[in-house]
Amino acid sequence: MSAKPEMTAAEIASAVAGRKMSALAATEAALARIAQHDRTLNSFTDVTAERARAKARGIDADIAAGKTVGPLAGVPFAVKNLFDVAGLPTRAGSKINRDLAPARRDATLIERMEAAGAVLVGALNMGEYAYDFTGENIHDGPSRNPHDTTRMSGGSSGGSGSAVGGALVPIALGSDTNGSIRVPSSFCGIFGLKPTYGRLSRARSFPFVASLDHLGPFARSVVDLALAYDAMQGPDAEDSACTTRGLEPTLPLLANPVSDLRIAIAGGHFQKNVFPEAVEAVSRVAKALGATQVVDVPEASRARAAAYVITTTEGASLHLDRLRKRPNDFDPAVRDRLIAGALVPAPLVDRAQKFRRWYRAQLAEIFKTVDVLLAPATPCTAPKLGQVNFNLDGVELPVRANIGIHTQPISFIGLPVVAVPVPLEPLPIGVQIICAPWREDIALRVAHALEKMGVAAAPAPRGI
Amino acid sequence: MAEPLDDYIDAVSKALALPIEEAWRPAVRANLEVSLRLGRLVDEFALPDDTEPAPIFTA
Numbered sequence: 014m015s016a017k018p019e020m021t022a023a024e025i026a027s028a029v030a031g032r033k034m035s036a037l038a039a040t041e042a043a044l045a046r047i048a049q050h051d052r053t054l055n056s057f058t059d060v061t062a063e064r065a066r067a068k069a070r071g072i073d074a075d076i077a078a079g080k081t082v083g084p085l086a087g088v089p090f091a092v093k094n095l096f097d098v099a100g101l102p103t104r105a106g107s108k109i110n111r112d113l114a115p116a117r118r119d120a121t122l123i124e125r126m127e128a129a130g131a132v133l134v135g136a137l138n139m140g141e142y143a144y145d146f147t148g149e150n151i152h153d154g155p156s157r158n159p160h161d162t163t164r165m166s167g168g169s170s171g172g173s174g175s176a177v178g179g180a181l182v183p184i185a186l187g188s189d190t191n192g193s194i195r196v197p198s199s200f201c202g203i204f205g206l207k208p209t210y211g212r213l214s215r216a217r218s219f220p221f222v223a224s225l226d227h228l229g230p231f232a233r234s235v236v237d238l239a240l241a242y243d244a245m246q247g248p249d250a251e252d253s254a255c256t257t258r259g260l261e262p263t264l265p266l267l268a269n270p271v272s273d274l275r276i277a278i279a280g281g282h283f284q285k286n287v288f289p290e291a292v293e294a295v296s297r298v299a300k301a302l303g304a305t306q307v308v309d310v311p312e313a314s315r316a317r318a319a320a321y322v323i324t325t326t327e328g329a330s331l332h333l334d335r336l337r338k339r340p341n342d343f344d345p346a347v348r349d350r351l352i353a354g355a356l357v358p359a360p361l362v363d364r365a366q367k368f369r370r371w372y373r374a375q376l377a378e379i380f381k382t383v384d385v386l387l388a389p390a391t392p393c394t395a396p397k398l399g400q401v402n403f404n405l406d407g408v409e410l411p412v413r414a415n416i417g418i419h420t421q422p423i424s425f426i427g428l429p430v431v432a433v434p435v436p437l438e439p440l441p442i443g444v445q446i447i448c449a450p451w452r453e454d455i456a457l458r459v460a461h462a463l464e465k466m467g468v469a470a471a472p473a474p475r476g477i
Numbered sequence: 478m479a480e481p482l483d484d485y486i487d488a489v490s491k492a493l494a495l496p497i498e499e500a501w502r503p504a505v506r507a508n509l510e511v512s513l514r515l516g517r518l519v520d521e522f523a524l525p526d527d528t529e530p531a532p533i534f535t536a
Contacts, residue, residue: 210536224531315522318515325512337495349501353508356489361516366530368519373531414511427536450536 016042018180019473022088022237025183026130029072029087036072036087040065040132043089046181047134050477056156056166056175058094059101059136065089068132084240086130090184093170094136095143096120096228097217105219106139106169108152108342109335120217121252122186122228122245129244134182137172141344143188143221144328144351145169146196146416147398151344155398158200159474160440164395167200167416169193170231174201177231179474184232184241188218190225191320192390192420198231198432199443200395203471204238204460205231209450210427211256213242214249222327223254225320225424233471235461238431239264242453263454267461274455276304279388279447282313283419286405290442291389294435298444299387301468302459308379308386316372316422319365325354326362373426380449385459389419390432390443423447431456433469441472482506 014034016025028034044062051057072086092098095105097116104110123133138156140148148171149155156171158164159179166175170187174197177185187194189207198205206229213228220226230241243262249255278284278299284292284307299305329336329351336355340348379386392415393403402409423430423445429452432443446463448456463469486506490497497505 312522315518318518321515322512322519325508333493333495340496340498340501345501345504349504350508352490352495352497352501352505353512355493355495356486356505356509357512357516361513361520363530364522364524365516365519367524367528368522370529370531371524 018046020183021234022085022183022232022240025088026084026086030076030082032076036069036132037066039087040069040089040134043134043182050179050181053162053477054157054159054175054179054181055154056138056172056179056181057091057135058104058138058153058172061098061133061135065132065134068127072130083128083130085126085244088131088184089134089182090126090131090186091133091135091137091176091182092123092186093139093173093188095139095188095219096123096136096186098123098133098136101136103219105143106141106150109339110219116217118217121214121249125245126241131184137176137185139172140169141347142332143169143190143193144347146192146413147171148174148197149398158395158476160202160472160476161395162476163397165200165398167197167395170197173197173231174203177201177203177233178471179477180233183237184230186228186230189227189229189424190221191324191424192417194229194231195390195420195430195432195443195445196416198434199390202434202436202441203231203233204235204434205229205432206238206242206453206457207424207430208242208453209429211254212453213245214252214255216249216251220331222324224327225324227424235267235457235464236264239267239457258451261454263457266454267458269458271302271459271462274384274459275382276302276385276387276459277306277308277383278304279386280307280309282310282422283388286392286415286418287389288393288405290394290437291392294437294442294444295387295389297435297468298433298463301463301466304387308383310379310422311375312372313422315368316425317418319368320421320425322357322361322365325350326357329354369425376426376428384448384455386447388445388447390445391416392418394440394442419445429453429456431460433460433463434471435468436470436472482509
């Protein structure tokens with residue numbers, strides 16, 4: 014049996030464990046798809062072919078020896094290039110970091126994926142230092158949208174979106190500080206999970222904004238998303254923010270009914286500055302779930318502003334020395350944003366952090382009466398690469414500044430979200446399924462129900 | 478926001494030993510204006526004096 018591009022991770026793992034397909038065959042199929050299509054998509058910056066083949070042969074040997082293999086046996090996956098991969102410098106989308114010594118050990122999440130049997134096939138393109146919503150990269154070129162290669166993949170985990178949307182791999186990992194998992198999921202038409210802040214270890218990944226950084230998986234099905242998420246859960250003393258909660262597996266709960274859930278549509282800020290396709294996507298999801306209640310999320314615009322202030326200042330602090338020593342080696346657009354961030358007066362940052370606590374309390378109140386909030390993942394489908402403005406209701410607005418307006422107020426307080434793809438024509442767009450802290454199980458359950466109803470689906474790539 | 482902001486950029490960048498070439502200045506200033514505008518949105522929101530910041534954030 015050979016691996017077909019449309020095979021899910023669950024199907025590959027089942028075929029490998031059942032000896033219908035070897036892990037090596039699954040790996041070679043992924044490597045062949047990467048070789049065939051990545052010249053167009055530009056989603057990979059490193060392909061770890063020999064490492065992958067060695068790992069796959071080991072899995073096949075274990076199976077031949079009658080050993081038990083993990084739930085992701087033989088499943089190819091790839092990671093945003095801010096994850097440490099042993100033997101590679103962790104470039105984090107930058108030119109500067111290429112001068113770092115190669116990582117000596119994989120990131121925790123790679124180790125956990127491989128412990129479950131998954132096979133790392135490479136590292137993925139991303140926006141420089143994750144300060145990006147477009148998927149464009151001045152050093153490596155843009156990762157491209159698999160449904161229309163003249164369009165953005167979304168950032169900053171653009172390569173992750175492009176590689177999974179293009180069916181080069183069934184699972185990828187990325188990071189989300191202000192929307193960098195949810196935006197590429199939306200533009201590339203795939204499922205993405207930004208877990209609760211602190212749920213998944215960030216050990217041995219390159220940071221951006223410590224109090225906003227999350228890591229999480231992308232996939233073409235909700236079962237695959239849950240498989241990856243469950244494999245990566247667990248405390249990790251090497252990430253000070255990582256929870257000490259025990260494992261809370263979601264896969265066994267996916268098929269539970271959603272009829273008992275209180276589902277509402279996020280109003281106010283989340284219904285402004287949206288194109289008709291975003292309105293249509295939320296409407297389809299809400300209708301399928303029988304959700305009619307609209308809940309205003311107070312001060313969400315201000316939350317987005319506070320997230321912006323914290324991001325630009327903490328990001329500037331992280332890169333201050335590089336800005337002094339190697340300013341010309343940055344993408345100029347990133348450099349100028351970071352320099353400006355270094356100049357923001359400190360009281361504004363303190364007030365943003367205080368506002369954050371206030372805002373978190375408001376959302377906690379909302380989640381006493383609802384289980385799920387629905388909101389657009391992006392205000393629009395994927396813009397053209399290099400597009401500067403879009404016209405909304407006769408008003409010209411900058412694209413970059415507005416792509417994340419609906420994701421930022423959510424990650425600001427660390428809520429778990431599954432972005433589900435709604436396969437509109439001609440391009441897909443995502444909807445955020447937002448839950449209370451630590452309730453990834455509910456978000457995944459709702460996403461699974463939407464997938465079963467056919468309302469959410471990852472469309473086959475049409476651009477390659 | 479013309480000269481006072483330029484003076485501020487000069488003074489703070491000097492204090493931080495952060496080089497800003499003339500060619501970068503318009504973009505730096507434009508970005509800073511956005512940050513300050515959004516910062517004002519946060520600033521003008523009244524909070525009780527005993528509000529704790531959340532720099533060590535827990536969800």
